[in-house]
Amino acid sequence: MRILIVGKNGQLAWELECSSPGEHQVQAYSREQLNICEPARIHDAFRELNPEVVINCGAYTAVDKAESDAMAAYAINEGGVRNLALACQEYGVRLLHVSTDFVFDGKNHVPYLPEDRAHPLSVYGASKYAGEQVLRDLLPQSVIVRTSWVYSSNGNNFVKTILRLIKEKPQINVVADQIGSPTWAKGLAQWLWQIVAKPEVSGVFHWSDAGVASWYDFAVAIQELAFEKGLIEKQIPINPIPSEAYPTPARRPNYSVLDKRSAEAAADIKTAHWRQQLSKMLDELK
Template sequence: MKILVTGKGGQLAHELGNSVPQGHQLVSLGSKELDITNSELVNQTINAQQPDIVINAAAYTAVDKAETDKELACAVNQTGAKNLALACKQQNIRLLHVSTDFVFDGTKSTPYQTDDIPNPINVYGASKLAGDLDVMEILPSSVIVRTAWVYSAHGNNFVKSMLRLMAEKPTLGIVYDQIGSPTWAAGLAKWLWAVVEKPQVCGVYHWTDAGVASWYDFAVAIQELAIEKGLLKHSIPISPIPASQYPTPAIRPSFSVIDKTSAEVAADVKTIHWRKQLSTMMDELMG
């Protein structure tokens, strides 16, 4: 099969490229080669490439910047997703679309189910939800996977920022009252490749690593593992702080845990605890 991936240069597209199953051809395109906000270009590219499947890993993910850059966030996350869905429908191509936990408001205290009613509380979440709804309406046979707290050895993310700050700063204060599940991009890529092999799978799914954490818990684990593996020379004090002490332009959900049960069943892939995934990713950083 030929698989076209958007969002080249991003964490997920990178991991998809690192793990292409034998017998599949991967074409990865970034915004320079394929501006998904341009419907004409999307149609031309899909026509020229003739893929069997499109995986949309392109997104505007600068959550805080989106509050003032609403037009571009909506262009990429909504219009871009819509353009891909329309082109795929025209050519009878399967679409796998990556979304976010930020479609929810974070007011629950139990994991969000795939059929819970979305209620985004920031521009990024609203733009992603709008794209999801368009994809579902245009192409009901598509797969939408919501994920959260994504990191990898490639690109910019919380883990790499923490490692840098822990090496530079004498102390750190990290938010303790926002709860979610970290996701190693390589694990999400593995799930997507499993779904590629299962043409009958469609609908909305949730995928993160197993277990839950606050950003504070995540940071503590990053430091512990980094010291253990020799990525950091010494530890620094890390203090738990409330989100109110770390104001950001975009409001973030306080509870972002999503239920992965249906995704595990559909793809026949089990989630792995986030700390184990973090350790594996750090081994890659060392390598």
């Protein structure tokens, strides 16, 4: 199949390119090459590439900045998605779209099902949910996959930040009362490639690595595994702190664990535990 990946410079798009099955013709476009806020650019790309499937990894993801820049967040996360959906509708193209756990308010105490009611706490979450609603209205045969705490050996992310801080600081403080599941972008990419091969699949799904953690738990595991693998030369105290001690412009859900059962069934693959996935990613870094 001819596949167009939108959002080339992001972690997930990079992993998608790296793990692309050889039988597909894959073309990834950066925002500079294809700005989804400009419908004419989308139509040009569709006429040039004639894609059968589009995987949209493009998004406004600056969670805190979005609180003071809502217009830009909605322009990309809602308006850009609308432009893509309309073009896919016109050209008969299947769309796979990546969304976020931030569509939920974190008041659950059990993993969120795809059909659970969304109630975003932030501009970022609200803009991403608005994009989901656009897709449901315009392109009900599309695939929406929500994910959480994404990291990769490529790009900037929490794992790399913790490794840098361990080298620079005598100790660090990490929030311990926000609970979720880390997601190695490579695992999400593998799920998406499975779904590409199943044109009958549509709807909303959840995908992250298995297990749960706080940001504090995640940071402790990063340090332990990185030290074992020789990526860092020392270990430092990592202190658990409450969210109130680290205020941010955007409110985050305190609990955003996602129920992956329907995604596992749709792709016929199982999630791996987040610590196992983290270990593999650190091996890549090494």
